[in-house]
Amino acid sequence: MISRGERLANYLILTAFAAFALFPIVTILSAALGPNDSPGFAGSGPLDNFAAAWEIGRFGSYLRASLAVSSFVVVVSVVLSILSGYAFGTMRFPGQAALFYLFLLGIMMPSEAIAVPLYFDLRSLGLTDTFWSIALPQVAMSVAFGTFWMRAYFRTSSRAIVEAARIDGASTWRILWQVLVPPARPAIVTLTVLVFMWTWNEFLIPLIMVTSESLRTAPLGLAFFQGQYTAGFTLLAAGSVIVATPVVIFYLFLQRHFIRGLLQGAVRE
Amino acid sequence: MIRTRSSSVRARAGHPPGEPRRVAFLYLLPAFAVYAVFLLYPIGRAVHLSLFDWDGLSLGTWAGLDNYVAIVEDEGLRAAFGHALVLVLFYAVGPLVIGLTLAAILNHAKVRGLGFFRTVVFLPQVVAMVVVAVAWRRVYAPDGTLNGLLGALGLDSLTRGWLGDHTFALPAVGVVGTWFETGLVTVLLLAGMSRIPPELYEAARLDGAGALREFLAVTLPSVRGEIAVALTLTVIAALRTFDLVYVTTRGGPGNSTSVPSYEVYHRAFGLGQVGSAAAIGVTLTVVIFAISFVINRVADREVS
Missing domain, CATH: 1.20.5 (Single alpha-helices involved in coiled-coils or other helix-helix interfaces)
Incomplete structure (x- = not known):
């Protein structure tokens, strides 16, 4: 044909x-893998570039900060989203529609608009330049999408099983964790990888909130390194690879989750 | 997103909604508390701050709507929103045209290695924008990859410092957007086209439709929903461009690549014009809501 x-x-x-x-x-x-172009550099193997970038660019510290922030944001926002998605997806209560639209607003809300007032309010409370000032705003943004995502999933889950469990006398709490959550694993994995990626790659919130080096996340550290380090490109490239690798590895293994999640309703990024 | 939403609305009509339960509020409370404190309250504060002249340190003075008037009257701010519109062409229109072409070809031809292709073209989406920006800075540098390529083709007269050029800096940033979004749009459209029943194509072919007629009469109408989602995602991404501009050009040279998001940051933390920054942020939010509303309205109406 x-x-x-x-x-x-x-x-x-x-x-x-x-x-x-x-x-x-x-x-x-x-x-990053080629010969080093910075003057006076002694190493020879390709791994030496990464070691040098790790040392000079302090990427060890940046990755640690990113890991701490991402783990916190992922765990907290996924759990909160499961709870709120459960309420929206399987229960009926007054003000439901209005509350849901309120959450939807957050999916499209540009972080630029909220970051400025948030910075000045947190500053007056003495909370800028803390772990919480980077993590909690990102939990709020992720919860908006997560609620939307988990609600959509719980709406499609079988009512019959829930009814049966209820007749057996199971509490709403037990129905959620023992009946609904186990088969929801794929939806939860998708949400987890998306929130991880967004948080790991987030730039504006840490840029505004943080001044101390120990709290600098990986993308922020890379941007600083780029501004300060001008002796050649090799180490900058090696640093870029270090920053991008964790999400890319996740992507290669859980590709379907990334693609599905980003296509089915991620209006966030 | 809107597609998913309207389908769930449909599901709701067929599905009996859950029993009335007050306990729902307990399940909602933790998520809502964080959301209200760190998102709803700040956007309210942004509206409030936007009505003041405030440098972030001393007492603010009431400015009324002056900060909003400035968005229309101030040449620099008008330029920033204009640049965002140019970026929409590169982020949304370009990828849509390329994506439609690629997806139509791929959907027709049973090529091998489609899975691999999908993995590769989607990859830009998961790389941190800061890393993307560092990579493209290298491509565009005076001694960078692009000029090297032009030199090798004997086109030395075209070489330049792309990001330092008043004319070419904004298109150069835009091309990064095209690169970033095309894979997403292609994969989205491919998924849509693979759901078109083959009978529709057979019917078109029996009617004697050529490849182009077939594309216009069968393919395009069938992926209208996907096009709406693609445009919503890419237009919003274009309007929100920040990391890329921050790392590649910082709005320069002059203000030739300044965009609204960068102006928010620059005014609040560089110039000490917090009220103006908040007004730009609020305006950007309204524009984003309005555009995604219009895109999905148009798509919905044309379907029905």
Whole structure:
């Protein structure tokens, strides 16, 4: 049905486009793995570049901060989203629609709009430059999407099983954790990887809230490193690879979750 | 998102909603508390702050709507919103055109390696924007990859410091957006097209429709919902561009790449014009809500 020429043209287009998508990534990778271009650098192997970036760019400290913030935001916002999604998805209560639209607002709300007032209010409370000032605003943003996401899932879950459990005398708490959550694992994994990615990659909130170096997250650290370190590109490239790698590894293993999540309603990023 | 929402509204009509339960409020409380304190209250404060002249330190003075009037009258701010519109072309329109073409080709031809292709073109979406910006700075640098490529093709006359050029800096930033969004749009449209029943194509072919007619009459109407989602996602991303501009150009050279989000940051923390920054943030929020509302309204109406 399809001629050979057409097939060849299709593969050419695909290859050209894949090359375009990979080109900046390859630029970074080859610079990070290539010979070091900074003056007076002694190392030789490719891993030496990463070791040097780790040392000079202090990426160890940045990754630690990112890991702490991401773990906290992921755990707290996923649990809170399960609870609120459960209420919206399976129960009926006064003000339900209005409250749900209030949560929907948060999905599209640009963090630029809330970050400025938040900074000045937290500053007057002496809370800027703390772990909480980076983590809690991101929990709020993730909970908006998470509520929407878990509600959509719980709406499709079988009412019959819930009814049966209720007749057996199970409390709403037990129905949630023992009946509804176990089969919800795929939806929860999707939510988890999305929130992890958003939090790990977030730039504006840490940029505004944090001044001390021990709280700098990985993207923020990279931006600072780029501003200060001008002796060549190799270490900057190595640092970029260090910052991007955790999410990329997750993506390679849980690709379906990333694609599904981002296509099915992530209006956040 | 809107698609999911309208389908769940439909589900609601068929599904009996849960029993009335007051305990729902207990389940909602923790999420709502964090949400209210760290999102709803700050947006209210943003509206409040936007009505003042405040440098962030001393006492503010009442400004009424002056900060909003300035968005229309101040040349620099008008330019910032204008630049955001240019970025919409690069972030949304470009990827949509490329994505429709690619997806239509891929949907037709049964090519091998589609899974691999999907993994590759979607990859930009998961890389931190700061890393993306560092990579593209390298591409655009005077001694960078792009100029090297042009030199190798014998086009030395075209080489320049792309991000330092008054004319080319904004398109250069825009191309990064095209690069970033095209994979997302393509994968989204591919998913939509794969759901089109083959009978529709057969019917079109029996009617003697050519490839183009078939695309316009069958493919395009069937993926209207996906197009609306793609436009919503990409237009919002274009309007919210911040990390990319912060790392690549800081709004320069001059103000040729300044965008609303960057102005929010710059005015609040660089110039000490917190009221103006808040007004820009509020305006940006309203614009984003309005645009996604309109896109989904248009898509809904054309379906029915």
